[in-house]
Amino acid sequence: MIYDHILSTVGNTPMIRLQLEEFEHIHLYAKVECFNPTGSVKDRAASYVIKKLLENKEIDQNTTLIESSSGNFGISLSAYCKLSGLKFICVVDPCISPVNEMLIKSFGAEVIKVTTPDENGGYLLNRIRKVKQLVEEIDNSYWVNQYGNPYNAEAYYYSLGREICNDMDQLDYIFLGISSGGTITGVSRRVKEKFPEVKVIAVDIIGSVIFGHPPLKRYIPGIGSSMVPDILNHSKIDHVVMMDEVTTIRMCHELLERHNIFAGGSSGSAYGAIKKYFKENPVVKQDRPIHVVTVLPDRGERYCNNVYNDEWCKDFMEHHAEKKEI
Numbered sequence: 001m002i003y004d005h006i007l008s009t010v011g012n013t014p015m016i017r018l019q020l021e022e023f024e025h026i027h028l029y030a031k032v033e034c035f036n037p038t039g040s041v042k043d044r045a046a047s048y049v050i051k052k053l054l055e056n057k058e059i060d061q062n063t064t065l066i067e068s069s070s071g072n073f074g075i076s077l078s079a080y081c082k083l084s085g086l087k088f089i090c091v092v093d094p095c096i097s098p099v100n101e102m103l104i105k106s107f108g109a110e111v112i113k114v115t116t117p118d119e120n121g122g123y124l125l126n127r128i129r130k131v132k133q134l135v136e137e138i139d140n141s142y143w144v145n146q147y148g149n150p151y152n153a154e155a156y157y158y159s160l161g162r163e164i165c166n167d168m169d170q171l172d173y174i175f176l177g178i179s180s181g182g183t184i185t186g187v188s189r190r191v192k193e194k195f196p197e198v199k200v201i202a203v204d205i206i207g208s209v210i211f212g213h214p215p216l217k218r219y220i221p222g223i224g225s226s227m228v229p230d231i232l233n234h235s236k237i238d239h240v241v242m243m244d245e246v247t248t249i250r251m252c253h254e255l256l257e258r259h260n261i262f263a264g265g266s267s268g269s270a271y272g273a274i275k276k277y278f279k280e281n282p283v284v285k286q287d288r289p290i291h292v293v294t295v296l297p298d299r300g301e302r303y304c305n306n307v308y309n310d311e312w313c314k315d316f317m318e319h320h321a322e323k324k325e326i
């Protein structure tokens with residue numbers, strides 16, 4: 001197959017069977033999203049949001065897009081804005097990894113770094129304030145707002161959700177990591193149309209406030225949030241598994257050792273959540289195996305300064321040993 005552009009290869013990622021020896025009645029399948037053109041699931045959201053905004057004339061060729069993101073969404077938006085000839089300003093904070101900052105700039109976006117912590121000790125509130133200030137100041141500008149933009153969830157309904165439905169003949173459980181809530185909102189709605197009995201399990205990280213838990217400092221980017229996303233109101237979630245970062249790191253290492261998958265932090269969280277859930281809720285043998293799907297949102301390279309840095313991990317494990325759960 002020949003494509004016009006590398007960025008048009010978004011989607012149609014492989015679904016991989018993973019052997020889970022300790023759960024013989026479970027067949028686990030993982031959608032491996034690092035196969036997207038800029039390396040993460042967020043290419044689905046960025047490409048779709050920009051397409052819809054242009055189609056519906058909510059923006060035009062002279063609009064400046066603005067978003068607060070230090071991670072995958074910032075990278076994806078900068079790539080797809082460049083493709084569409086749109087200006088993009090990415091508001092980041094000092095926690096951004098050097099590789100992510102370099103990628104966002106390389107795709108041509110302007111990076112504005114907020115350096116003053118907000119009243120919660122983090123940067124989120126000040127990043128959002130900066131975005132709002134820029135929208136006020138810049139004529140014909142548009143805040144993408146992944147936490148509240150319905151196109152973010154719609155992207156996953158029409159792409160990832162549809163593909164999972166096409167990939168699977170049976171689906172009993174789906175485990176999805178959560179940050180802006182776009183993935184789980186779109187995918188949960190789609191899979192429940194084909195598989196009304198499927199259990200949708202949200203995977204969040206301790207320290208995230210999405211499901212009413214207290215805010216705590218988090219070290220691994222990509223999963224969790226310091227605010228409750230509005231788009232989640234439309235999701236269909238049956239259960240939540242809260243993971244800790246120590247277990248997340250161990251599960252990333254296990255994905256690599258056992259399954260040869262070099263994945264990002266939230267993939268370790270999702271994989272660990274599956275093991276934790278079925279240890280606490282064992283499945284009894286039925287006349288057919290239980291089919292479980294998860295999504296591995298990105299690849300390990302973006303976590304070389306934490307999850308895959310031996311010294312960082314040793315230090316982190318020593319200081320956060322009490323968080324060990326599985």
Ligand SMILES: Cc1ncc(COP(=O)(O)O)c(C=O)c1O
Pocket residue numbers: 040042071072073177178179180181182183184221222223264265266267297298
């Ligand atoms: C690595 C990774 N995992 C999971 C997610 C969660 O996806 P969503 O924002 O759609 O909830 C993201 C989102 O940025 C991510 O970058």
